[in-house]
Structure formats: structure tokens, C-alpha cells
Amino acid sequence: MTQPAQSTSNPLLQLWRNQESRGVIIQIVTMVVVFALLAAIARNVVINLEAVGKEFSFGFLLWPAAYDIGFSPFLEYTNRSTHLRAAVVGLLNTLLIAFWGCILATMVGFVLGIMRLSSNWLVSKLSYAFVEFMRNVPILIHILAIYAIVVTLLPPVKKALNVGADAFFLSNRGFYVPSPVFEDGATLVGIVLLLSIALVYFFKRWARRQQDDTGKIYPVLWVSLGILVALPGITFIATGMPLSWDVPVLKGFNFKGGMAIKPEFLALWLALSLYTACFIAEIVRAGILAVSHGQTEAAFALGLRPNRALQLIIIPQALRVIVPPLCSQYLNLTKNSSLAIAIGYMDITATLGGISLMQTGKEMETMLIVMGVYLVISLLISSFMNWFNHRIKLTER
Amino acid sequence: MRQKTTAVLSAAALVLGMVGTAQAGTLEDVRDRGVLRCVVSTGIAGFAQPDANGVWGGFDVDFCRATAAAVLGDASKIEAVTSTGKTRFTKLNAGEGDVLWRNTTITFSRDVSVKLRFHGVNYYDGQGFMVKKDLGVGSASELDGASVCIQTGTTTELNLADYFSSNNMNYEPVPIETNDEARQNYEAGRCDVYTTDASGLASTRSALPNPDDHMVLPEIISKEPLGPATRHGDDQWSDIVTWVLNATITAEELGVTMANVDEMKGSNNPEVRRLLGVDGSQGSELGLSDDWAYQIIKQLGNYGEIFERNIGVNTPLGIARGLNALWTDGGLIYSPPFR
Numbered sequence: 001m002t003q004p005a006q007s008t009s010n011p012l013l014q015l016w017r018n019q020e021s022r023g024v025i026i027q028i029v030t031m032v033v034v035f036a037l038l039a040a041i042a043r044n045v046v047i048n049l050e051a052v053g054k055e056f057s058f059g060f061l062l063w064p065a066a067y068d069i070g071f072s073p074f075l076e077y078t079n080r081s082t083h084l085r086a087a088v089v090g091l092l093n094t095l096l097i098a099f100w101g102c103i104l105a106t107m108v109g110f111v112l113g114i115m116r117l118s119s120n121w122l123v124s125k126l127s128y129a130f131v132e133f134m135r136n137v138p139i140l141i142h143i144l145a146i147y148a149i150v151v152t153l154l155p156p157v158k159k160a161l162n163v164g165a166d167a168f169f170l171s172n173r174g175f176y177v178p179s180p181v182f183e184d185g186a187t188l189v190g191i192v193l194l195l196s197i198a199l200v201y202f203f204k205r206w207a208r209r210q211q212d213d214t215g216k217i218y219p220v221l222w223v224s225l226g227i228l229v230a231l232p233g234i235t236f237i238a239t240g241m242p243l244s245w246d247v248p249v250l251k252g253f254n255f256k257g258g259m260a261i262k263p264e265f266l267a268l269w270l271a272l273s274l275y276t277a278c279f280i281a282e283i284v285r286a287g288i289l290a291v292s293h294g295q296t297e298a299a300f301a302l303g304l305r306p307n308r309a310l311q312l313i314i315i316p317q318a319l320r321v322i323v324p325p326l327c328s329q330y331l332n333l334t335k336n337s338s339l340a341i342a343i344g345y346m347d348i349t350a351t352l353g354g355i356s357l358m359q360t361g362k363e364m365e366t367m368l369i370v371m372g373v374y375l376v377i378s379l380l381i382s383s384f385m386n387w388f389n390h391r392i393k394l395t396e397r
Numbered sequence: 398m399r400q401k402t403t404a405v406l407s408a409a410a411l412v413l414g415m416v417g418t419a420q421a422g423t424l425e426d427v428r429d430r431g432v433l434r435c436v437v438s439t440g441i442a443g444f445a446q447p448d449a450n451g452v453w454g455g456f457d458v459d460f461c462r463a464t465a466a467a468v469l470g471d472a473s474k475i476e477a478v479t480s481t482g483k484t485r486f487t488k489l490n491a492g493e494g495d496v497l498w499r500n501t502t503i504t505f506s507r508d509v510s511v512k513l514r515f516h517g518v519n520y521y522d523g524q525g526f527m528v529k530k531d532l533g534v535g536s537a538s539e540l541d542g543a544s545v546c547i548q549t550g551t552t553t554e555l556n557l558a559d560y561f562s563s564n565n566m567n568y569e570p571v572p573i574e575t576n577d578e579a580r581q582n583y584e585a586g587r588c589d590v591y592t593t594d595a596s597g598l599a600s601t602r603s604a605l606p607n608p609d610d611h612m613v614l615p616e617i618i619s620k621e622p623l624g625p626a627t628r629h630g631d632d633q634w635s636d637i638v639t640w641v642l643n644a645t646i647t648a649e650e651l652g653v654t655m656a657n658v659d660e661m662k663g664s665n666n667p668e669v670r671r672l673l674g675v676d677g678s679q680g681s682e683l684g685l686s687d688d689w690a691y692q693i694i695k696q697l698g699n700y701g702e703i704f705e706r707n708i709g710v711n712t713p714l715g716i717a718r719g720l721n722a723l724w725t726d727g728g729l730i731y732s733p734p735f736r
Binding site: 051052053054066067068069070078079080148151152156157172173251252253254256263341342344346350354355357358359360361363 | 482483486487490506507510511512532540541542543544549550551554555557558559561562568569570571572573574581582585586587589628629630
């Protein structure tokens with residue numbers, strides 16, 4: 001059992017022949033090559049920027065932006081604001097569309113996924129056809145098509161459809177709805193609402209503990225709803241209904257007052273949500289099919305009613321399969337929202353990565369910021385979904 | 398395994414190659430390639446638009462062709478690099494185009510911060526507003542509260558913001574990427590007003606189903622001197638573009654036209670002889686052949702001919718010379734002498 005003599009002849013060759021050290025060597029070489037490439041690219045960029053005489057700096061963020069943004073629901077913004085503020089307005093618009101997009105996509109996705117599993121032939125095939133149509137056409141086409149439909153099919157603003165009570169109007173400039181105006185005492189109602197939410201939370205915990213200890217099941221849902229409706233409702237009436245509505249009225253060129261859901265937002269929201277919903281539908285279907293039928297039978301054998309079986313046995317196990325791929329769909333939706341620029345929805349790609357870039361000529365800097373912003377949003381979504389996944393994972397006892 | 402490595406290496410080389418762009422010697426690059434690449438718009442009737450056969454034509458494209466005629470001796474050797482208002486400077490600075498002839502306003506920040514070089518004005522423009530006649534609006538000061546369609550990434554976007562805020566008026570900006578999309582939105586009534594340079598409005602109006610239902614408001618709210626641009630760092634190429642434009646203007650001033658350019662070669666006027674390369678060596682000093690200006694006039698005509706052919710009163714656009722008449726006719730078009 002002696003070592004073969006030739007392997008000791010050259011120590012370098014020996015290192016190479018050893019599987020473990022060879023792995024380390026290959027990794028080091030790969031790292032060096034990758035970093036050399038990155039360095040070469042960075043150097044090239046610096047040289048080229050210098051050659052055209054451009055300085056790499058972020059000072060432009062504090063210059064006045066000088067352009068207007070038509071859709072800024074959260075922040076006061078005028079054309080005297082800075083590029084930084086324009087970027088924040090864009091970021092908030094991106095978050096807004098991503099938030100509502102994820103919610104609608106999840107809702108539609110779950111419905112489509114469950115429809116697909118229905119034993120009713122028509123329902124199942126309808127879902128199938130819709131899913132296959134939506135997900136096999138590029139998302140940009142959906143956005144442009146829905147926008148074109150909204151803008152050309154809906155009537156112009158002077159002939160806006162009165163869809164209810166002289167307060168809701170539909171036109172190709174947007175869906176106008178009354179906006180709430182809070183008066184004195186509204187804060188109290190808000191505080192009571194928050195208190196009721198806290199109360200519901202503690203009631204739920206108490207009910208769970210009672211169930212664990214005594215086996216008695218409390219009607220948590222109905223009691224919670226009662227608390228949430230009754231307490232703020234009573235306060236609202238007691239404070240003399242401190243709420244009025246600002247109703248939109250056609251004045252001059254446009255509606256004044258109220259709130260408007262702009263066609264750009266509507267088209268982008270529908271397109272992103274419906275497109276992503278189709279992928280979510282398939283994920284949901286896969287998740288439910290992944291729970292073997294034996295689980296349902298076992299639940300019934302234990303005497304659980306069908307909806308309790310669904311709630312306690314099927315859904316928790318299906319979620320385990322559904323949540324991880326759901327996360328990547330949320331990421332896709334958020335990143336796809338950058339297509340907003342095609343129809344003039346002012347997200348961060350359109351403000352900082354579009355007009356600010358154009359007006360200042362800072363391609364490198366603006367693009368780096370935009371990339372960084374999407375990266376951070378995506379990482380936040382990922383970590384939230386990881387946390388959620390960890391929370392719902394099966395506790396095996 | 399080996400194939401994979403080769404693929405990775407060539408991909409890396411590609412990335413590096415794409416990042417590096419040629420900085421000097423645009424003239425040599427164009428000659429080697431045998432074709433001139435011009436950054437032009439995605440389509441504005443009369444200024445830059447492909448015809449049914451896909452051949453690009455229009456006022457700006459003709460100046461691009463004039464550049465090709467001067468540099469390569471053949472006006473057909475151009476390639477149109479289309480760009481939206483937003484991508485044009487990036488495309489130019491990244492070396493995708495050799496020169497930009499794309500109704501682009503000369504401004505301080507574009508000259509200084511975006512690092513472009515401008516070479517004079519080929520069209521004096523100003524920003525105007527177009528509305529439907531049935532709105533009953535007679536002046537831009539009545540536009541408070543209107544929705545305004547606007548091409549994003551342009552100077553018009555900034556002028557619009559300035560105009561409305563300095564007149565204490567509100568508006569809803571409806572940002573649009575291209576002229577065609579703006580027209581669709583304007584037609585559908587998504588916006589009440591379309592604003593862009595007056596030349597662009599004339600062009601858009603001519604392309605509407607019933608041009609007479611629309612009117613351009615009398616106010617011109619900005620100065621928009623449109624002209625060609627090149628990258629920083631290539632003085633010879635800058636000179637060529639500058640003097641291509643000046644040659645067309647000087648030719649009109651001297652009465653040299655597409656039709657009479659051959660007989661004008663025998664003219665007694667020394668400036669005509671210098672311009673057409675009969676006397677002197679101005680072409681070789683520019684790095685071109687001595688008949689460079691002759692080629693421009695022979696193939697495309699002088700400034701006035703280019704104007705009238707593409708956007709003049711006898712075209713659907715019907716734009717009068719106005720500010721763009723020669724200085725001798727009360728306009729602003731003026732070229733330094735060929736001396």
C-alpha cells in the first residue's frame with residue numbers, strides 16, 4: 001500500500017491531480033477572470049466617458065427637473081422640484097403599480113387556477129383558453145392593446161359616461177370617482193379603527209389558546225367582523241359623520257375635483273395583472289394537484305367538514321408548493337412594470353431613467369440608480385416572501 | 398467543454414468590443430464602411446419618413462444625403478438610424494450614428510452637459526399648439542386645465558412646463574414616445590392639445606384625416622433652432638458637417654441650383670468657382686474631394702430646393718419660408734463666406 005512514485009515527482013502537478021485542490025485552483029482562476037473582465041469593462045467606461053468629457057457624478061440629482069409629471073398621487077411635485085424628487089415620484093408610482101398588480105394578479109390567478117381544476121367542462125376550458133391566450137402573447141403587446149382599447153373605445157371627456165349618481169364618470173381620460181374629505185372628528189374614527197384591529201388580533205390569539213387548551217372552537221371570523229364594523233361605525237355616527245365627498249364635475253377641458261384612475265394606470269395595471277395571473281393560475285393548479293387525494297380522504301375519515309378540510313389540510317400543504325414560485329411571479333410583475341414607459345405612465349424608468357437622463361445627459365448615473373432601485377425592490381419582495389414561506393411551512397411534530 | 402470555453406471567451410470579447418467605441422477618425426470610419434449612418438426620427442412627415450419602398454426621404458434626411466454626397470460622392474449611401482426623442486443622443490454618443498440630423502433643438506445643456514457639437518441651424522422653429530377647431534379655443538392663454546399631449550424627452554416638454562407655470566395655468570401632461578402615438582392619442586381625444594415645434598404640428602396636421610378640423614394656435618412659445626449635431630472630439634468631422642450645411646445655403650445665395658450647377662462651373666464669380674471646387678482646394682483641406690459641394694448641389698440641390706421639395710408651400714405641409722428665408726429676403730438663413 002505505498003503511493004505510486006511518479007505522483008510525487010512534481011508538486012504542482014500533484015496539486016492539480018488532487019481533486020480537492022484542483023477545485024480550489026479552478027475557482028480562483030474563474031474568479032480572477034471574472035473580475036478582470038469586470039475591471040476591463042469599468043475601465044473602458046471611464047475612458048470613454050473621459051473621451052467625451054463627461055464627469056461621473058450624482059450632483060445632477062439636486063438640479064431642478066424642469067418637467068411636469070401628470071401622475072403624482074403621493075408627493076407634491078412641480079417643475080421646480082429636483083431630479084431626485086422626480087425620481088422618488090417615479091419610484092412611488094412603480095411601487096403603486098407593483099403593489100396593486102400583485103394583489104389583482106394573485107386574486108385572478110387563484111380564481112383561474114381553481115376554475116381550471118373544476119369538473120365543469122365549460123369553466124375549466126374557459127380558464128384554459130384564457131391562460132393560454134394571455135401568457136403566449138408578449139406583455140408589451142397586452143399593454144399597448146389594452147391602452148388603445150381604453151383610449152379609443154371609451155368616450156371623450158365631454159361625452160363621459162355617467163355610470164352612477166352623477167358622481168362616477170367613465171371617459172378615455174380616466175375613471176372619475178368622488179374622493180373622501182375628512183372633517184373634524186375623523187381622526188377619532190381612525191384611532192378607533194386601529195384599536196379594533198388590535199382587539200381582533202388579541203381576540204384571535206386568545207381564541208387559539210382556548211382551542212388548544214379546551215378544544216372549544218370560537219367563531220373567530222364573525223366576531224372579528226363584528227368588532228371591525230361595529231366599533232368604528234358607532235364612533236362615526238357619534239361624532240356626527242365627519243366625512244363628505246368631493247364629487248368630480250366637468251369644468252372647462254376636464255373634470256375638477258374627485259379622484260381619477262388614469263387610463264395609463266388602468267391599462268398597465270390590467271395588462272400586468274392578467275398576464276401574471278395566468279402564470280399564477282398554473283402555479284396554484286400545480287400546488288393543489290400536489291396534495292394527494294389521500295389527504296382529503298383522511299380528513300373526511302376524521303370527521304372534518306369539507307370547508308374545514310380545505311382550510312386545515314389541503315391549503316396549508318398546497319401553499320408549501322405555491323409560495324416559492326409565486327415569489328418569482330411577483331418579481332416578474334414588478335420588473336415588467338418598467339414597460340410603463342410605452343404608454344407614458346410615469347414610473348421610475350420614465351422619470352429618472354427617461355426624461356432626467358435625457359435632460360442631463362447622465363446615462364451612466366441614472367441607469368445605475370434605476371438598476372439599484374429595481375434590485376432593492378426585488379430583494380425586499382424576495383425577503384418578504386421568504387419570511388412568509390418560513391411562516392407557513394409545515395410544522396412537523 | 399472546449400466549445401463552451403470558446404463561446405464564453407467570444408461573448409466576453411463582444412462585450413468589451415461593444416463598450417469601446419471609436420472616438421476619432423469618423424471620416425475614415427465612414428469611408429471604410431462606405432455608408433453614412435444618420436440618426437433620424439422615427440417618422441415625421443416631410444422631415445424624415447420612409448416611402449412605400451422603405452427609402453427614407455424628407456428635409457432632415459436630404460441633409461443627411463447631402464453629407465453622404467460630400468463624403469462618399471453618393472447621396473444614396475446612407476443608413477437611417479431611427480431614434481425617439483429620448484434615445485437620440487445616447488445613440489449618437491455611443492457611436493451608432495455618425496451624425497444627427499433629427500429636428501433637434503440647440504440648447505446650452507445639450508451643447509455643454511450632453512457633450513454634443515452643433516453646427517448651425519437648418520431650420521428655425523418655435524413651439525406651438527394644435528387644437529380641434531370645435532373646442533372653440535382661439536389662444537394658448539385659454540388652455541387652463543387642458544390635457545396636453547407631449548413627446549417626452551424633448552425641449553418642448555420643458556417649454557410647456559415653463560409656459561403654463563409662468564402664466565399661472567394648470568394642465569395635465571400626457572407623455573408620449575413618438576409623433577405617431579401622439580397623433581393617435583390626440584385623435585382619440587385623450588388630450589385636447591398637441592404641442593411640439595410648429596413644423597412638427599404642420600406635419601402632423603397634414604397627416605390627419607381632416608386637416609381643416611384642426612388649427613394651430615397663433616402663439617409660438619419658444620425659440621427652437623434645429624440643427625445637426627456630432628460627438629465631441631472629432632474636429633475634422635465637425636467641420637465637414639458645418640460646411641455641408643453652409644454649402645447648401647451659399648449655393649442658394651449664389652443662385653446655384655440642381656439644374657444649373659454644371660453650367661455654373663464656368664461662372665466668373667470667384668466664390669461660385671471656389672464653392673464648386675473649380676478654383677482652390679477647399680475640398681482637400683476638409684479631407685474631401687474638391688467637388689464635394691458640386692456633388693451636394695448636383696444630387697440634392699441648394700437649401701431652398703431642399704426646403705421647397707420636402708416641406709414648402711406646394712407640399713402637404715405647406716410651410717412658408719418665413720424665418721427660414723435667406724437673410725437677403727428677410728429671413729435668418731445665413732452662411733459664413735466660402736473664402
